[in-house]
Amino acid sequence: MARLQAQTVETMVTSYGLKMTPQRRAIVEFLQASRSHPTADEVLTAVNQKFPMTSRATVYNTLNWLKGSGLVREVFEAGIVRYDPNVTDHHHFVCRRCGKVEDIDSEAIGALQFDSLPGNPKIENYQVTVRGICGDCQQQK
Protein backbone atom coordinates (compact mmCIF):
# COMPACT_ATOMS: atom_id res chain seq x y z
CA MET A 1 0.00 0.00 0.00
CA ALA A 2 1.74 3.16 -1.22
CA ARG A 3 1.88 5.73 1.53
CA LEU A 4 3.26 9.23 1.73
CA GLN A 5 6.95 9.04 0.87
CA ALA A 6 9.49 11.43 2.35
CA GLN A 7 11.50 11.16 -0.87
CA THR A 8 8.51 12.14 -3.01
CA VAL A 9 7.94 15.18 -0.86
CA GLU A 10 11.57 16.34 -1.00
CA THR A 11 11.48 16.11 -4.78
CA MET A 12 8.11 17.83 -5.16
CA VAL A 13 8.94 20.58 -2.72
CA THR A 14 11.96 21.68 -4.70
CA SER A 15 10.32 21.24 -8.09
CA TYR A 16 7.59 23.60 -6.88
CA GLY A 17 10.24 26.19 -5.99
CA LEU A 18 9.60 25.62 -2.31
CA LYS A 19 12.12 24.98 0.41
CA MET A 20 12.53 21.92 2.54
CA THR A 21 12.69 22.73 6.22
CA PRO A 22 13.14 20.64 9.36
CA GLN A 23 9.54 21.39 10.35
CA ARG A 24 8.15 20.14 7.05
CA ARG A 25 10.39 17.12 7.24
CA ALA A 26 9.15 16.32 10.75
CA ILE A 27 5.51 16.69 9.71
CA VAL A 28 5.98 14.44 6.69
CA GLU A 29 7.89 11.85 8.73
CA PHE A 30 5.21 11.74 11.37
CA LEU A 31 2.45 11.28 8.79
CA GLN A 32 4.53 8.70 6.96
CA ALA A 33 4.97 6.62 10.10
CA SER A 34 1.36 7.03 11.18
CA ARG A 35 -0.85 4.01 10.82
CA SER A 36 -3.98 5.95 11.75
CA HIS A 37 -5.64 9.15 10.58
CA PRO A 38 -4.28 11.95 12.75
CA THR A 39 -5.95 15.30 13.28
CA ALA A 40 -4.09 18.56 12.67
CA ASP A 41 -3.74 18.90 16.41
CA GLU A 42 -2.24 15.45 16.78
CA VAL A 43 0.27 16.33 14.08
CA LEU A 44 1.10 19.56 15.90
CA THR A 45 1.60 17.76 19.22
CA ALA A 46 3.74 15.05 17.67
CA VAL A 47 5.94 17.48 15.76
CA ASN A 48 6.44 19.55 18.87
CA GLN A 49 8.12 16.55 20.50
CA LYS A 50 10.96 17.12 18.07
CA PHE A 51 10.67 20.85 17.41
CA PRO A 52 9.14 22.33 20.56
CA MET A 53 8.31 25.65 18.98
CA THR A 54 6.60 24.56 15.78
CA SER A 55 3.57 26.76 15.30
CA ARG A 56 0.07 25.78 14.37
CA ALA A 57 0.31 27.89 11.22
CA THR A 58 3.27 25.87 9.98
CA VAL A 59 1.41 22.61 10.49
CA TYR A 60 -1.66 23.88 8.69
CA ASN A 61 0.39 25.39 5.87
CA THR A 62 2.17 22.12 5.32
CA LEU A 63 -0.95 19.98 5.58
CA ASN A 64 -2.73 22.23 3.12
CA TRP A 65 0.13 22.06 0.70
CA LEU A 66 0.29 18.27 0.96
CA LYS A 67 -3.46 18.13 0.49
CA GLY A 68 -3.36 20.40 -2.56
CA SER A 69 -0.61 18.29 -4.06
CA GLY A 70 -2.58 15.12 -3.52
CA LEU A 71 -0.03 13.68 -1.09
CA VAL A 72 -2.49 13.39 1.77
CA ARG A 73 -6.26 13.11 1.85
CA GLU A 74 -8.68 14.89 4.13
CA VAL A 75 -11.18 12.69 5.96
CA PHE A 76 -14.21 14.14 7.72
CA GLU A 77 -16.18 12.01 10.14
CA ALA A 78 -18.37 13.03 13.08
CA GLY A 79 -17.32 16.66 12.85
CA ILE A 80 -13.60 15.85 13.01
CA VAL A 81 -11.14 16.56 10.19
CA ARG A 82 -8.38 13.99 9.88
CA TYR A 83 -5.48 13.52 7.48
CA ASP A 84 -4.81 10.32 5.63
CA PRO A 85 -1.23 9.72 4.44
CA ASN A 86 -2.32 6.73 2.40
CA VAL A 87 -2.19 7.86 -1.21
CA THR A 88 -3.30 4.62 -2.83
CA ASP A 89 -6.83 4.32 -4.11
CA HIS A 90 -8.61 2.96 -1.08
CA HIS A 91 -11.78 3.21 0.96
CA HIS A 92 -12.73 3.75 4.58
CA PHE A 93 -14.58 1.93 7.27
CA VAL A 94 -15.99 4.10 10.07
CA CYS A 95 -17.14 2.63 13.36
CA ARG A 96 -20.42 4.13 14.47
CA ARG A 97 -19.60 3.47 18.11
CA CYS A 98 -15.94 4.41 18.68
CA GLY A 99 -15.52 6.65 15.64
CA LYS A 100 -12.39 4.83 14.46
CA VAL A 101 -11.53 5.20 10.75
CA GLU A 102 -9.83 2.24 9.08
CA ASP A 103 -8.50 1.78 5.58
CA ILE A 104 -10.01 -0.71 3.19
CA ASP A 105 -7.88 -1.82 0.26
CA SER A 106 -9.53 -1.04 -3.04
CA GLU A 107 -9.30 -4.73 -4.01
CA ALA A 108 -11.62 -5.62 -1.12
CA ILE A 109 -14.40 -3.84 -2.99
CA GLY A 110 -14.83 -4.68 -6.64
CA ALA A 111 -14.66 -1.94 -9.26
CA LEU A 112 -17.90 0.02 -9.49
CA GLN A 113 -20.09 0.14 -12.57
CA PHE A 114 -21.34 3.56 -13.54
CA ASP A 115 -24.02 3.31 -16.17
CA SER A 116 -24.54 6.99 -16.84
CA LEU A 117 -24.63 9.64 -14.21
CA PRO A 118 -27.02 12.61 -14.43
CA GLY A 119 -25.44 15.54 -16.28
CA ASN A 120 -22.78 13.32 -17.85
CA PRO A 121 -19.94 14.36 -15.59
CA LYS A 122 -16.37 13.36 -16.28
CA ILE A 123 -15.58 10.88 -13.53
CA GLU A 124 -12.09 11.05 -12.10
CA ASN A 125 -12.30 8.81 -9.06
CA TYR A 126 -14.58 7.55 -6.37
CA GLN A 127 -14.38 6.66 -2.74
CA VAL A 128 -16.52 4.36 -0.63
CA THR A 129 -17.26 4.98 3.04
CA VAL A 130 -18.54 1.90 4.82
CA ARG A 131 -20.21 2.38 8.19
CA GLY A 132 -20.99 -0.08 10.92
CA ILE A 133 -19.58 -1.50 14.14
CA CYS A 134 -15.93 -2.52 14.26
CA GLY A 135 -14.80 -5.90 15.57
CA ASP A 136 -13.52 -4.48 18.85
CA CYS A 137 -16.78 -2.70 19.63
CA GLN A 138 -18.80 -5.81 18.81
CA GLN A 139 -16.96 -7.79 21.49
CA GLN A 140 -17.16 -5.07 24.15
CA LYS A 141 -20.87 -5.11 23.49
Place this chain on the structure above:
Amino acid sequence: MARLQAQTVETMVTSYGLKMTPQRRAIVEFLQASRSHPTADEVLTAVNQKFPMTSRATVYNTLNWLKGSGLVREVFEAGIVRYDPNVTDHHHFVCRRCGKVEDIDSEAIGALQFDSLPGNPKIENYQVTVRGICGDCQQQK
Protein backbone atom coordinates in the same frame (compact mmCIF):
# COMPACT_ATOMS: atom_id res chain seq x y z
CA MET B 1 -36.84 9.36 -4.28
CA ALA B 2 -38.01 9.63 -0.66
CA ARG B 3 -37.14 12.99 0.78
CA LEU B 4 -37.68 14.56 4.16
CA GLN B 5 -41.42 14.56 4.82
CA ALA B 6 -43.09 17.26 6.90
CA GLN B 7 -45.65 14.69 8.05
CA THR B 8 -42.96 12.31 9.25
CA VAL B 9 -41.34 15.07 11.25
CA GLU B 10 -44.60 16.16 12.91
CA THR B 11 -45.25 12.58 13.95
CA MET B 12 -41.73 11.93 15.20
CA VAL B 13 -41.50 15.20 17.07
CA THR B 14 -44.55 14.42 19.18
CA SER B 15 -43.64 10.76 19.67
CA TYR B 16 -40.30 11.95 21.08
CA GLY B 17 -42.14 14.17 23.57
CA LEU B 18 -40.98 17.23 21.69
CA LYS B 19 -43.04 20.17 20.53
CA MET B 20 -43.73 21.33 17.03
CA THR B 21 -43.04 25.01 16.55
CA PRO B 22 -43.38 27.39 13.61
CA GLN B 23 -39.61 27.69 13.45
CA ARG B 24 -39.09 23.95 13.21
CA ARG B 25 -41.85 23.72 10.66
CA ALA B 26 -40.24 26.43 8.53
CA ILE B 27 -36.85 24.72 8.70
CA VAL B 28 -38.31 21.38 7.68
CA GLU B 29 -40.34 22.94 4.88
CA PHE B 30 -37.32 24.69 3.48
CA LEU B 31 -35.23 21.53 3.53
CA GLN B 32 -38.11 19.56 2.06
CA ALA B 33 -38.41 21.92 -0.89
CA SER B 34 -34.68 22.18 -1.39
CA ARG B 35 -33.24 20.41 -4.41
CA SER B 36 -29.67 21.14 -3.37
CA HIS B 37 -27.60 20.63 -0.25
CA PRO B 38 -27.91 23.80 1.82
CA THR B 39 -25.49 24.88 4.52
CA ALA B 40 -26.69 25.74 8.03
CA ASP B 41 -26.29 29.38 7.14
CA GLU B 42 -28.42 29.05 4.01
CA VAL B 43 -31.11 27.43 6.12
CA LEU B 44 -30.89 30.26 8.63
CA THR B 45 -31.16 32.90 5.92
CA ALA B 46 -34.09 31.17 4.25
CA VAL B 47 -36.02 30.66 7.46
CA ASN B 48 -35.49 34.27 8.42
CA GLN B 49 -37.49 35.27 5.34
CA LYS B 50 -40.52 33.86 7.10
CA PHE B 51 -39.53 34.29 10.74
CA PRO B 52 -37.18 37.27 10.89
CA MET B 53 -36.02 36.56 14.42
CA THR B 54 -35.11 32.91 14.16
CA SER B 55 -31.81 32.42 15.92
CA ARG B 56 -28.82 30.45 14.83
CA ALA B 57 -29.18 28.20 17.89
CA THR B 58 -32.66 27.14 16.81
CA VAL B 59 -31.47 26.23 13.34
CA TYR B 60 -28.55 24.21 14.68
CA ASN B 61 -30.70 22.53 17.34
CA THR B 62 -33.22 21.48 14.72
CA LEU B 63 -30.64 20.34 12.19
CA ASN B 64 -28.88 18.32 14.88
CA TRP B 65 -32.10 16.70 15.95
CA LEU B 66 -33.01 15.85 12.35
CA LYS B 67 -29.53 14.49 11.83
CA GLY B 68 -29.65 12.38 14.99
CA SER B 69 -33.03 11.02 13.94
CA GLY B 70 -31.73 10.09 10.52
CA LEU B 71 -34.05 12.51 8.74
CA VAL B 72 -31.24 14.48 7.13
CA ARG B 73 -27.67 13.60 6.31
CA GLU B 74 -24.55 15.66 6.83
CA VAL B 75 -22.32 16.10 3.79
CA PHE B 76 -18.79 17.45 4.09
CA GLU B 77 -16.93 18.60 1.00
CA ALA B 78 -14.10 21.10 0.60
CA GLY B 79 -14.36 22.21 4.21
CA ILE B 80 -18.07 22.99 3.96
CA VAL B 81 -20.77 21.17 5.96
CA ARG B 82 -24.05 20.76 4.10
CA TYR B 83 -27.35 19.09 4.89
CA ASP B 84 -29.01 16.59 2.63
CA PRO B 85 -32.78 16.13 3.02
CA ASN B 86 -32.69 13.08 0.77
CA VAL B 87 -33.19 10.12 3.08
CA THR B 88 -33.07 7.38 0.46
CA ASP B 89 -29.95 5.29 0.10
CA HIS B 90 -28.02 7.27 -2.45
CA HIS B 91 -24.60 8.52 -3.39
CA HIS B 92 -22.97 11.82 -4.28
CA PHE B 93 -21.13 13.35 -7.17
CA VAL B 94 -18.85 16.27 -6.31
CA CYS B 95 -17.51 18.63 -8.96
CA ARG B 96 -13.84 19.36 -8.42
CA ARG B 97 -14.17 22.72 -10.14
CA CYS B 98 -17.39 24.36 -8.90
CA GLY B 99 -17.82 22.28 -5.74
CA LYS B 100 -21.42 21.37 -6.56
CA VAL B 101 -22.78 18.24 -4.83
CA GLU B 102 -25.32 16.19 -6.76
CA ASP B 103 -27.30 13.11 -5.79
CA ILE B 104 -26.78 9.80 -7.53
CA ASP B 105 -29.56 7.23 -7.22
CA SER B 106 -28.33 4.04 -5.64
CA GLU B 107 -29.52 2.10 -8.70
CA ALA B 108 -27.02 3.98 -10.85
CA ILE B 109 -24.25 2.15 -9.02
CA GLY B 110 -24.59 -1.59 -8.64
CA ALA B 111 -24.57 -3.16 -5.17
CA LEU B 112 -21.06 -3.50 -3.80
CA GLN B 113 -19.42 -6.81 -3.00
CA PHE B 114 -17.60 -6.95 0.31
CA ASP B 115 -15.49 -10.08 0.54
CA SER B 116 -14.24 -9.72 4.07
CA LEU B 117 -13.15 -6.50 5.62
CA PRO B 118 -10.22 -6.34 8.06
CA GLY B 119 -11.34 -6.83 11.67
CA ASN B 120 -14.64 -8.37 10.56
CA PRO B 121 -16.80 -5.33 11.23
CA LYS B 122 -20.57 -5.48 11.12
CA ILE B 123 -21.47 -3.50 8.01
CA GLU B 124 -24.56 -1.34 8.28
CA ASN B 125 -24.40 0.78 5.14
CA TYR B 126 -22.06 2.38 2.68
CA GLN B 127 -21.90 5.51 0.65
CA VAL B 128 -20.02 6.32 -2.52
CA THR B 129 -18.57 9.73 -3.32
CA VAL B 130 -17.75 10.17 -6.98
CA ARG B 131 -15.47 13.07 -7.92
CA GLY B 132 -14.82 14.70 -11.25
CA ILE B 133 -15.95 17.58 -13.44
CA CYS B 134 -19.66 18.21 -13.85
CA GLY B 135 -21.28 18.69 -17.26
CA ASP B 136 -21.65 22.43 -16.85
CA CYS B 137 -18.00 22.95 -15.97
CA GLN B 138 -16.85 20.78 -18.89
CA GLN B 139 -18.62 23.09 -21.35
CA GLN B 140 -17.38 26.31 -19.76
CA LYS B 141 -13.94 24.79 -20.19
Place this chain on the structure above:
DNA sequence: TTTTGAATTTAGACTCAATCTTAAAATAGA
Protein backbone atom coordinates in the same frame (compact mmCIF):
# COMPACT_ATOMS: atom_id res chain seq x y z
C1' DT C 1 -61.17 28.19 27.46
C1' DT C 2 -57.80 28.83 30.93
C1' DT C 3 -54.11 27.19 33.52
C1' DT C 4 -49.76 25.23 34.16
C1' DG C 5 -45.30 23.18 33.71
C1' DA C 6 -42.09 21.66 30.55
C1' DA C 7 -39.94 22.55 26.27
C1' DT C 8 -38.35 26.08 23.21
C1' DT C 9 -36.68 30.45 21.63
C1' DT C 10 -33.71 34.41 21.38
C1' DA C 11 -29.58 37.16 21.77
C1' DG C 12 -25.37 37.30 22.79
C1' DA C 13 -21.36 35.32 25.05
C1' DC C 14 -18.32 31.75 24.37
C1' DT C 15 -15.30 28.02 22.33
C1' DC C 16 -12.30 26.05 19.27
C1' DA C 17 -10.40 25.00 14.73
C1' DA C 18 -8.31 27.26 11.17
C1' DT C 19 -6.43 31.41 8.89
C1' DC C 20 -3.98 35.72 8.65
C1' DT C 21 -0.29 39.08 9.83
C1' DT C 22 4.28 40.73 10.52
C1' DA C 23 8.77 40.85 12.06
C1' DA C 24 12.52 37.70 12.60
C1' DA C 25 14.94 33.58 11.05
C1' DA C 26 16.35 30.09 7.86
C1' DT C 27 17.06 28.35 3.24
C1' DA C 28 19.11 27.57 -1.54
C1' DG C 29 21.77 29.41 -4.95
C1' DA C 30 25.37 32.45 -6.65
Place this chain on the structure above:
DNA sequence: TCTATTTTAAGATTGAGTCTAAATTCAAAA
Protein backbone atom coordinates in the same frame (compact mmCIF):
# COMPACT_ATOMS: atom_id res chain seq x y z
C1' DT D 1 29.95 33.65 2.38
C1' DC D 2 26.37 36.65 0.90
C1' DT D 3 21.82 37.76 -0.50
C1' DA D 4 17.18 37.51 -2.11
C1' DT D 5 13.36 34.90 -1.08
C1' DT D 6 10.75 31.81 1.49
C1' DT D 7 9.36 30.25 5.82
C1' DT D 8 8.60 30.48 10.60
C1' DA D 9 6.62 31.76 15.27
C1' DA D 10 3.46 34.10 17.99
C1' DG D 11 -0.38 36.07 18.56
C1' DA D 12 -4.48 38.40 16.59
C1' DT D 13 -8.43 37.40 14.00
C1' DT D 14 -12.23 34.98 11.88
C1' DG D 15 -16.13 32.11 11.66
C1' DA D 16 -18.80 27.95 12.43
C1' DG D 17 -21.03 25.94 15.97
C1' DT D 18 -22.35 25.57 21.03
C1' DC D 19 -23.90 27.22 25.39
C1' DT D 20 -26.48 30.14 28.71
C1' DA D 21 -30.15 32.48 30.99
C1' DA D 22 -34.24 34.82 30.80
C1' DA D 23 -38.50 35.29 28.34
C1' DT D 24 -41.83 32.96 25.51
C1' DT D 25 -44.59 29.36 23.58
C1' DC D 26 -46.62 25.05 23.32
C1' DA D 27 -49.94 21.30 24.50
C1' DA D 28 -52.14 18.57 27.97
C1' DA D 29 -55.27 18.74 31.64
C1' DA D 30 -58.73 21.06 34.29
